[in-house]
Amino acid sequence: MRLVKLIANLGYGSRKEIQTAIKHGWVTDRDGNTLKADAKTAHEDILFDDEPLDPAVGMVVLMNKPLGYTCSTKDQGKLVYDLLPDRFRVRKPALSTIGRLDKETSGALLFTDDGDLLHRVISPKADVPKIYEAELDRPLNGSEATLFASGEMMLENEHKPLKPAELEVLDDTHVRLTLHEGRYHQVRRMFAAAGNHVTALTRTHIGRLGLDGVSEGEWMLLDEDQLAKIFA
Structure with missing residues (x-):
């Protein structure tokens, strides 16, 4: 995947905006070398404005949902997506909640852009408590x-x-x-x-995944060990 499309799909901007960012030297590798649009650099070694890129497809987010927020992208009022970076809303594939918590329920809420994982968690066969x-x-x-x-x-x-x-x-x-x-x-x-x-x-x-270290209204990216706790 070309660098421009990769970064645009992660929600950092339109393809035109990413092309401009590359032109201005805002996309580099971990050694500080400016990357061109046709660079073959590995995803984990790419920095945008001196920060590592968000994970590729398969990203899983754990949020400690506060009261009063709705698990939707379209409802009126406060939405759980308001608590995430704006770029997460426009990722391709889209970031979706894994199940829902109603407006008056707080606590552990998962998001992912991996449809197979989403269905694995919510499937009755998985029996995730x-x-x-x-x-x-x-x-x-x-x-x-x-x-x-x-x-x-x-x-x-x-x-x-x-x-x-x-x-x-x-x-x-x-x-x-x-x-x-x-x-x-x-x-x-x-x-x-x-x-x-x-x-x-x-x-x-x-599952066995709790909210340790995630304050109300905050979120964290899950690593493989944390993700495994869902199915343990």
Whole structure:
């Protein structure tokens, strides 16, 4: 791939803008040598304005999503993409969320431009667990763990029972719930069906990948070891 197309596809600018950047010497290798448009330099050795290029296709981002942000590129109001560099919006292939968190749910949210990886994470066959912590409006009645683990729980307007889920009680109104599927507003609907109401909800882990070191509203690129934790 020609250098101009490579950098443009990463969202750093139009092809014309990248050509101008190359002309002005803003694209170099790690030794500081100015690169020409036909350079054969390896992706990892290219600098744009003295900074390494973003990863090529296969990039995975972990965000600690704050409350009030929508997982969309088109909705009104605050969007999770507003928290990422502008160039991430125009990458080719596009950067997409892997699943979603609703506006009133915070925590671990993944993005990728790798369609195969996206489908691998969300596929029911992968059985990637998602762990949530929830604050409840009222104390537990004691039957929730058995109900959620039964594999027989039905949600309103659905015709297939939920997969067994594990409930850990942290205190009377604070729980940790591990799901093995991702239905619409599942945690909130499960507790509503059990006669309670979720007042705050955070996803803490996707697989074994947690949010250690990622503050609310911040994000990080995942390396191979971190990515492997999703499927561990």
